[in-house]
Amino acid sequence: MSNRMFQGIIHQMKDAIDRTVGIVDESLTVIACSDLGRVGERAAISVEAFIGEGTFVLDGYTYMPFGEQPHCEYVLFVEGTDDNAVRYASLLAVSLSNIKQYYDEKYDRGNFIKNVILDNILPGDIYLKARELHFNSDVCRVVLLIRIHSHTDVSAFDVVQNLFPDKAKDFVININESDIALVKEIRSGIDSKDLEKLARSIVDTLGSEFYTQASVGIGTAVERIKDLASSFKEAQVALEVGKVFDNEHPIIRYDHLGVARLIYQLPTTMCEMFLREVFKKGSIESLDQETLFTIQKFFENNLNVSETSRKLFVHRNTLVYRLEKIKRLTGLDLREFDDAIVFKVALMVKKYLSANPVKY
Amino acid sequence: MAGLSLKHIYKKYPGGVVAVSDFNLEIKDKEFIIMVGPSGCGKSTTLRMIAGLEEISSGELYIGDRLVNDVAPKDRDIAMVFQNYALYPHMTVFDNMAFGLKLRKTPKDEIKRRVEEAARILDIAHLLDRKPKALSGGQRQRVALGRAIVREPKVFLLDEPLSNLDAKLRAQMRTELSKLHQRLGTTFIYVTHDQTEAMTMGDRIVVMKDGLIQQVDTPQHLYDLPCNMFVAGFIGSPQMNFIESVIVKEGDRYLVEFGSEDTKTRRGVKYRIPLPAAKIEGKGLEEYVGKEVIMGIRPEDVHDEPRLLEEFADCKVTANVEVTELMGAETFLYLNVEGFNFTARVEPTSTAHPGDTIEVALENVKIHLFDKDTERTICN
Numbered sequence: 001m002s003n004r005m006f007q008g009i010i011h012q013m014k015d016a017i018d019r020t021v022g023i024v025d026e027s028l029t030v031i032a033c034s035d036l037g038r039v040g041e042r043a044a045i046s047v048e049a050f051i052g053e054g055t056f057v058l059d060g061y062t063y064m065p066f067g068e069q070p071h072c073e074y075v076l077f078v079e080g081t082d083d084n085a086v087r088y089a090s091l092l093a094v095s096l097s098n099i100k101q102y103y104d105e106k107y108d109r110g111n112f113i114k115n116v117i118l119d120n121i122l123p124g125d126i127y128l129k130a131r132e133l134h135f136n137s138d139v140c141r142v143v144l145l146i147r148i149h150s151h152t153d154v155s156a157f158d159v160v161q162n163l164f165p166d167k168a169k170d171f172v173i174n175i176n177e178s179d180i181a182l183v184k185e186i187r188s189g190i191d192s193k194d195l196e197k198l199a200r201s202i203v204d205t206l207g208s209e210f211y212t213q214a215s216v217g218i219g220t221a222v223e224r225i226k227d228l229a230s231s232f233k234e235a236q237v238a239l240e241v242g243k244v245f246d247n248e249h250p251i252i253r254y255d256h257l258g259v260a261r262l263i264y265q266l267p268t269t270m271c272e273m274f275l276r277e278v279f280k281k282g283s284i285e286s287l288d289q290e291t292l293f294t295i296q297k298f299f300e301n302n303l304n305v306s307e308t309s310r311k312l313f314v315h316r317n318t319l320v321y322r323l324e325k326i327k328r329l330t331g332l333d334l335r336e337f338d339d340a341i342v343f344k345v346a347l348m349v350k351k352y353l354s355a356n357p358v359k360y
Numbered sequence: 361m362a363g364l365s366l367k368h369i370y371k372k373y374p375g376g377v378v379a380v381s382d383f384n385l386e387i388k389d390k391e392f393i394i395m396v397g398p399s400g401c402g403k404s405t406t407l408r409m410i411a412g413l414e415e416i417s418s419g420e421l422y423i424g425d426r427l428v429n430d431v432a433p434k435d436r437d438i439a440m441v442f443q444n445y446a447l448y449p450h451m452t453v454f455d456n457m458a459f460g461l462k463l464r465k466t467p468k469d470e471i472k473r474r475v476e477e478a479a480r481i482l483d484i485a486h487l488l489d490r491k492p493k494a495l496s497g498g499q500r501q502r503v504a505l506g507r508a509i510v511r512e513p514k515v516f517l518l519d520e521p522l523s524n525l526d527a528k529l530r531a532q533m534r535t536e537l538s539k540l541h542q543r544l545g546t547t548f549i550y551v552t553h554d555q556t557e558a559m560t561m562g563d564r565i566v567v568m569k570d571g572l573i574q575q576v577d578t579p580q581h582l583y584d585l586p587c588n589m590f591v592a593g594f595i596g597s598p599q600m601n602f603i604e605s606v607i608v609k610e611g612d613r614y615l616v617e618f619g620s621e622d623t624k625t626r627r628g629v630k631y632r633i634p635l636p637a638a639k640i641e642g643k644g645l646e647e648y649v650g651k652e653v654i655m656g657i658r659p660e661d662v663h664d665e666p667r668l669l670e671e672f673a674d675c676k677v678t679a680n681v682e683v684t685e686l687m688g689a690e691t692f693l694y695l696n697v698e699g700f701n702f703t704a705r706v707e708p709t710s711t712a713h714p715g716d717t718i719e720v721a722l723e724n725v726k727i728h729l730f731d732k733d734t735e736r737t738i739c740n
Contacts, residue, residue: 150413150432150433152432152433152434154460154463154464155463158463159463162448162450162451162459163446163448163449165448165449165450166449197444200443200444201444201445201446202446203444204442204443204444204445204446204519205442205445205446207408207411207413207440207442208439208440208441208442208445208507208508209459209460209507210434210460210463211411211412211413211432211433211434213413213414245375246375247373247374247375248373248375248377248379248405289376292376293376293378296376296377311570351375
């Protein structure tokens with residue numbers, strides 16, 4: 001809350017009670033006072049004054065801390081040490097505290113961004129509010145969603161906030177008990193590798209400093225403030241899709257989801273229909289773990305029989321035999337590109353159906 | 361202080377990806393062990409399993425005598441330094457190092473003692489009041505190390521901590537880390553893909569590929585006695601030369617034959633390099649006679665000096681010089697011998713120029729032979 005705002009209220013209060021009234025901030029400086037000459041003075045109180053709850057008296061003035069407990073941000077003082085001064089101090093502290101809370105909520109940029117990404121504000125209001133908050137609405141920003149998998153005694157939110165302390169550019173928002181959103185201002189045209197590096201630094205810091213396991217979903221960079229909501233949704237989708245298809249990597253970029261993203265967007269009935277069409281009845285279930293592992297390695301090695309057999313430590317002919325068996329069971333010859341791609345997509349669809357991820 | 365014991369450790373992800381298979385390793389107390397391998401070989405996953413940031417699918421992990429599979433990371437008495445460390449930009453170096461301890465409610469005087477001690481060890485005591493933006497890359501790296509040191513752990517886990525530094529600084533920090541290990545007298549487990557880091561810093565090196573340990577040994581043994589072609593090729597820079605060859609026997613002598621001679625036209629040359637008897641004794645070379653093998657020879661064992669050409673007169677080959685690289689203390693010659701590419705590390709006084717045809721000698725006592733199918737070493 002600005003000192004000028006406090007000054008205006010203090011003047012009105014002085015008119016009502018006819019005593020000198022003022023406010024001291026945490027640096028022990030008088031930031032507003034009905035006696036204008038005292039603004040900027042160093043107050044006689046100590047920092048301990050900001051911790052207490054009740055009034056106290058010093059050098060002919062009654063003091064009362066106000067703001068968020070337990071460590072208040074301001075101390076109010078009223079001239080006099082009589083009962084009336086104590087009553088005035090208590091009363092004025094309550095009203096100043098409420099005014100401050102209202103002001104903070106109304107002009108809290110963090111709260112505004114939270115409303116934008118959660119779609120809690122009408123599109124038409126976004127630009128009005130942004131202008132009111134002197135918010136630069138046309139810079140490049142990205143949303144990173146940090147999901148905490150293992151909870152420790154340390155608050156991951158505090159850590160992330162300390163990593164990005166520039167409150168004018170970066171916003172750290174608690175979404176729920178496991179998710180933290182970071183809305184970060186970035187330079188236009190930033191390489192997505194740099195975004196990945198940024199996400200990696202968050203994961204690594206949480207892991208190395210606080211033994212916290214985390215993963216990060218990265219939305220696409222957006223130029224307009226109203227698009228932050230979609231960037232946030234993309235980050236959510238990235239985490240959900242990554243959980244199904246790419247669970248070994250803690251950083252998942254929305255723009256790297258590829259086919260997985262398409263499958264995620266398909267209705268489950270269509271997926272089930274596709275599986276029924278591709279595989280003869282029960283054929284996919286008849287493939288054991290070893291065969292599925294073989295198929296996965298075969299895909300990883302770009303359908304190269306020699307390379308796959310080397311990686312699997314089996315003879316080439318053993319691999320060929322296994323591929324023949326798969327063909328017999330499913331009707332798909334994985335050495336053929338078209339069949340291989342159908343099989344690959346079908347396996348992904350199956351994985352998606354069994355994981356049943358949250359839809360955004 | 362503590363040793364570690366990893367017994368039959370596996371990491372399998374729900375999707376079926378197997379990142380680490382049957383990992384067995386005993387790490388001694390105060391040892392500096394390096395895990396090295398190409399990206400995706402499972403080295404970082406193994407480190408994260410030790411840290412407790414990845415669940416162990418099966419197997420047992422002991423730190424000291426304690427089975428820690430189900431112990432929370434914070435209770436494992438370990439500290440980690442990762443590649444992408446981030447410092448808190450608005451905090452001083454002191455606060456950066458103290459932040460973790462503060463959040464864990466460590467008493468103030470204890471924090472001060474630990475931070476000052478770590479700063480003294482890392483030689484950054486004079487920087488404690490500075491903010492990260494006023495530090496050089498190396499100083500920032502030290503602060504990241506300091507954050508780990510203040511925890512006074514039994515084991516340090518370092519995951520490519522020097523990768524973000526430039527080459528000069530990296531070389532400098534390698535020495536610093538070795539000194540730090542000596543000063544702290546703690547177990548260090550260090551992951552890197554850079555074989556130079558592995559060779560220069562570790563007491564022992566674990567070479568990994570595709571989630572499997574290939575070889576665990578001291579740097580010198582790995583270099584001299586690789587157990588397979590992968591280790592032979594991965595360790596050493598420039599890497600070992602590999603040439604497809606055939607083993608032939610002439611009387612009691614075994615020879616490695618390679619070249620491009622066409623049996624019909626008699627064009628090209630076939631070279632035969634005799635293998636010293638002591639080298640192949642008891643290696644079962646008989647079964648390879650007439651079969652294709654891979655011959656490996658390190659660049660420093662390919663010579664162009666007249667004295668050595670004379671000494672290894674029966675191991676000479678004719679080579680076309682394609683490129684030369686003067687490195688100052690040595691020169692690399694990139695050669696072509698009958699279609700095979702060779703790299704030679706020779707004296708800087710070498711007079712070879714691109715386009716020249718020269719004679720080089722292969723030091724046959726240093727030749728390695730590998731099975732072409734299994735890629736395992738036949739003899740070193």
